[in-house]
Amino acid sequence: MPPLYRLNAIRKKHGERTVLAIDDLALAAGKLYTLTGANGSGKTTLLTLLAFLDPPTSGELHFGGEPVRWTNGTLLPLRRQVTLLHQSPYLFNGSVFANVAFGLKVRGIRGDERRRRVEEALALVGLTGFDHRRARELSGGECQRVAMARALVLKPTVLLLDEPLANVDRETCELLERVIVSLPGSGTTVIMTTHDPEHPGRLGGERLHLVGGEFA
Numbered sequence: 001m002p003p004l005y006r007l008n009a010i011r012k013k014h015g016e017r018t019v020l021a022i023d024d025l026a027l028a029a030g031k032l033y034t035l036t037g038a039n040g041s042g043k044t045t046l047l048t049l050l051a052f053l054d055p056p057t058s059g060e061l062h063f064g065g066e067p068v069r070w071t072n073g074t075l076l077p078l079r080r081q082v083t084l085l086h087q088s089p090y091l092f093n094g095s096v097f098a099n100v101a102f103g104l105k106v107r108g109i110r111g112d113e114r115r116r117r118v119e120e121a122l123a124l125v126g127l128t129g130f131d132h133r134r135a136r137e138l139s140g141g142e143c144q145r146v147a148m149a150r151a152l153v154l155k156p157t158v159l160l161l162d163e164p165l166a167n168v169d170r171e172t173c174e175l176l177e178r179v180i181v182s183l184p185g186s187g188t189t190v191i192m193t194t195h196d197p198e199h200p201g202r203l204g205g206e207r208l209h210l211v212g213g214e215f216a
């Protein structure tokens, strides 16, 4: 079976500067990876590439054994398999339910199934009963949990997390960590950036460490 992702001779440049240089990397399905590295080492750039949002300047990215072609017609089905959770997630001004249900609505999932899946996702992040709360009135940690529920509700093949635990208290951090480590068991590949030196050891999985855009 081919790896889920394969990166060959990938280079990402901004102007003359190479910010990502990965000669050969394979990422397996159903695994947890922690991605570490100093500020500016290329972590977000790599996640953006793995989310199919921004093509490399050169090199080849394969997903599920197929080369990614970066054409409009082929990107949507790929993007639907991957969810990227940003460092400071944006919640729109509506209910928690509407925020979590948004991706399901776009995919045409309605009615009872939509409600059931939203409730399941909210329960996973410890926010049962929050459906009707206004998203804009939540605390920072609660927003982070809603954003995680919004990602989980889609049951993505790949969940890319950009420092999901950077600004949350210990209780929320432990809860989200439990959710994150459970995901590979249900088939989701997780790639998570972190600045916490304890995370790779505590969460298990494989550690990837970037230095100046290259794997150390």
Ligand SMILES: Nc1ncnc2c1ncn2[C@@H]1O[C@H](COP(=O)(O)OP(=O)(O)OP(=O)(O)O)[C@@H](O)[C@H]1O
Binding pocket: 014, 019, 037, 038, 039, 040, 041, 042, 043, 044, 045, 046
């Ligand atoms: N659009 C852009 N134009 C020019 N340079 C960019 C652009 N996006 C990123 N960079 C540069 O690419 C490098 C890698 O940035 P990236 O955001 O991937 O780092 P990071 O490891 O995620 O950093 P942090 O830990 O601070 O979030 C940085 O030097 C950054 O300034």
